[in-house]
Every structure is written in structure tokens, then in C-alpha cells.
Amino acid sequence: MSTEEPLVGRLAPSPTGLIHLGHARTFLLAWWSVRSRGGRVVLRIEDLDGDRCSPEMVDAAKRDLEWLGLDWDGAARLQSTGIERMAAELAELEARGLVYPCVCTRGEVRQAQSAPQAGDAEPRYPGTCRGRFASREHAAQRSGRTPSLRFIVPEGPVTVRDELRGEVVFDVAASVGDFVVARRDGAPAYQLAVVSDDAYDGVTEVLRGDDLLPSAARQRLLQRALALPSPAYVHLPLVLDETGRRLAKRERDLGLYDLASAGADPRAVVAWAAQSAGMRVPDRLTAREATAAFARDRLPREPVRLDRVTLEHLRQAR
Ligand code: GLU
DSSP: OOOOOOOEEEEOOOTTSOOBHHHHHHHHHHHHHHHTTTOEEEEEEOOOSGGGOOHHHHHHHHHHHHHHTOOOSSOOEEGGGGHHHHHHHHHHHHHTTOEEEEOOOHHHHHHTOSSOOSTTOOOOBOOTTTTTOSSHHHHHHHHSSOOEEEEOOOSSOEEEEETTTEEEEEOHHHHTBSEEEEOTTSOBOHHHHHHHHHHHTTOOEEEEEGGGHHHHHHHHHHHHHHTOOOOEEEEEOOEEOTTSOBOOTTOGGGBHHHHHHTTBOHHHHHHHHHHHTTOOOOSSOOHHHHGGGOOGGGOOSSOEEOOHHHHHHHHSBO
């Protein structure tokens, strides 16, 4: 009997916008990393952000992945199908006193900041509601607001082992504070949902953009609290545009849908993604053909730039 753990990766698009070239590259690399070692890939559509997800966008996400030549094992699963499991986990955390109801608004959290933070960094939650209410009902009655639930972050360092960067140490209590695990509308927040789902899907490797590296520390804390396994993490530096900014979902000219509609060749996109990740491949090939060229030790440690010339090349009709 083999004691080796089966290798399972995942594609986890949020259908809140169009999949662009930056996401495409991450999905391809996540897929190659697993497929090159004979592992399974699950597709999970992260549709919990209710207001922004539509059924058309779910179909669009699948269509874009298929255009890239990616496949997955089993049927695509919507994250929202796991809501009951997540509610049970939240109830467990509540029963063990590891979370508390919070009625602070975003504005109040921001105002309570001692020093404003630069850019879009999330403000640290100062713990205003910690120990304030006996239950969610009590919080609602006393404040007239529907509470969210926050996880009590223990003091001290949290270490994330990342395959590219080694051990990265975060101080979640000092940088983020107690974070939201259930939103006001009752839906599980991203950090809880992703931890719950990765465990449920048996995911052993998470390859994603390094904008989510700080989140990995929060996810480690939740995995520990819920006694769930932690997958191996690979956080990849993102794709930047010519001016050095992150590619945004609203930039339509970078969207796969527009590329596909304009008759672009997915094999050119595949080649660009592969070459940007140090893979030695020809200028056009399918995702499947590139699999054997995947080399984890050549993954870049720096962001890659997508310049105009490359973009024009990728948009050319075949
Ligand atoms: N659904 C998330 C996104 O598209 C990815 C979450 C994750 O990889 O943990 O940004």
C-alpha cells in the first residue's frame, strides 16, 4: 500500500469579473504544477460573493478555462453548495468561544485606526466588540445592527511555509487583528470558506497569486482552530501592466473573452504564460503539450510585466 498522499490542486475562480491574462497564467501554472506530477485538479467556482456573481459569469469562467485548454476532474462545484458545512464550522467556533459578534461598520473600523495605512491596505481591527456581547442575538438587540463574526486572533507569530519563499512569518494580531469569518448577511467570509473548501476538496497544493500570501497566515490560524490539514502553498508574483500596476478585472482588453472573440490563439497565451514562468516551450502550443516543461525551480520570484508588444502579439488572430 502506498503511503503517498494523492496530489490534488484546484482552480478557484471568483466569477465576479472576466478572467484576464494574469488569472489565466496563474490557472495554467496551478494546473501544470499538479498535472505534471499526475495529480487531480478540482474546479471550484467561488460564488459566495452573492451580489457580484451571476450564473452567466459562472458559465463564462468555465468557458474561459476551456478556451485555455484546461480540464478538471469531476464536475465543477459551486462554493455556495458548501454553506451548511461552513455554518456548522462557524457554530463550532462560536461554541468554543473562538469567534465573537461584531457590529462595527467599515467606517468605524477605519476611524479607530491610530495611523492611516497606505494604499488599499486593510485597516487593523482594534477589537472593539471583543467580549461585548453574549451572542449574535444579543448583539443584534443591543445595537439594532446585524452582526458579523470575527475570529479571535492569538498573539504571536504565524509562520506560512511557501514553496517559493520558504518560511514567511506574519503577526496577524498586530497587522490585521480579529478578522471576519462570517459576513453580516450570514454568509461565510472568504478566509473561512477557502479553508473549509480546500479541506473538503482534499486539496494538497494551492498555487495562487502572492497578493493572497498574507491571507495564508489567517488561513493557517483557521486550519489550526478547526483541526483541518494545511495544503502546500505556492504564492506566485503577479503580472503587472506596462506602468507597473496589477492587471485589473475591469481592463477588458486583457480579458480572455475578448481575446477569444477576436479570434486570438489560445496556444499563444499558453506559450506566453509558460515562458514567463521559465518553461522552455515553443511560441505556440496547447496547455497539455506544455505540461512536461513545467519546472518548479524555475518559477520567477519577481512580478512579470506584460508590455504592449506582447499584448498585441497575444491578440493577433490566428
Ligand atoms: N477565488 C479567489 C480569487 O479568484 C482565489 C482564492 C484562493 O486562491 O484562495 O481571487
